[in-house]
Amino acid sequence: MRKIAITADSNSGITREVAEREGVFIVPMLFTIDGKEYLEGISLNSQEFFLYQEQGRDIKSAQPTVGSVLELWDSLLKEYDEVVHIPMTKALSGSYDTALALSREYEGRVFVVDNQRISVTQKQSVWDARQLAEEGKSGREIRSILEASALESSIYLTVDTLSYLKKGGRITPAAAAIGDILNIRPVLQIQGGKIDAYSKVRGRKKSKQVLVEAIQKDMRERFGEAKKGKGIKLHAAYAGIPEEAAEWKRQLEEIFPGYIVDMDELSLNICTHVGKGALGIAVTCNL
Template structure:
């Protein structure tokens, strides 16, 4: 059986400690803050990130450096036969295209996956790839399974402030000003690699209710068949406020009895755009239609 290494970028939310424990490998996303470079999870921790963000520092995110990707792959291919690399979706980053170009130098030893995932859904793809490797699948087979189930996930997010959506050009300054006055908050949907406005609601309580209703609708409609097969998995995410996150997790487990709800902190790349206080919930169909 061929030895397969599974790699991803830190946008997956997989920490270095988690990666070491689970036997996967992570390349950090690059950030520049007031012109100084940082690596997510290495020289930039979430606590410091939110402090810089609230101070109004100039924060920009970027894909992992070419050197960090090549160094990781070269090291792994001394021990492993193949590498399966799962970057964040190419719809939201140039990381996939860069990784694909780099992989061509390795022939059939490196497979780069675009299954349109980001954050907690990308993380689930890493766990799925790891399990497929243990089952004896080749790198190409793992890539095919993950890409075949690309559309089988949804993420819904609500924000606590409109400042960073305005700063990133997602909403106009006028819309942000009106939203703040009326306490209107958008619910965003990430599906198929695209970020779209799902709803606009007034108040935090209502926005959380809309998140739940969106997932309930997906379970009943888009993922109805999955419940008869390998099933679905629920994920929750937060930005910078762990106390609220634990309360949110408990609420979700009461609303969705029988489901285990994983809770993760959103990757800093997403937090750049949504800011502290964002909450999210996601659903993935485990390898739906793949095996």
């Protein structure tokens, strides 16, 4: 049986500590803050990130460096037969295209997945890939299975401030100003790698209600058949406020009895756009 290594970028939300414990491998996303480079989870943690963000620093995110990807793959292929690499969706980053180009130098030993996922749904793909490898699937087979199921996921997010959506050009300054005055908060949907506006509501309580209703609708309409064969996995996410995250997790477990709700901090790449206080919920059809 082939020995297969599973790799991903830190946009998955998998920390280096968790990766080491679970037997997977992570390359860090790159951030530039006021012209200085940082690596997520190595020289930049979430507490530092939110401090810089609140200070109004100039923050830009970028894909992992070519050197970090090649160094990891070269090291792993001394011990493993193949590598399956799961980058964040190519719709939101150049990570996939870069990794695919690099993989061609490895003569069929590195398989890059067109995952179309991000954050907690990308993380689930990593666990699915690990499971498939343990079942004896080849790198090529794992890539095929993951790509076939890439769209069997949804993420819904609500933000606590419109400042960073405005800064990233996703809403106009005028819309942000009116939204803040009227306490209007967007609910965003991430599906198939695209970030779209799902709804606009007034107040935090209502926005959380819309998140739940959106997931309930997906579970009922989009994933009804998939649930019979694979099962549904629920994920929750937050940005920078762990106390609120714990309460959010408790509420979701009451609303969805019988489901274990995983709670993760959103990756810093997403936090660049949504800011501290964002809350999310996601659903995937796991294998």
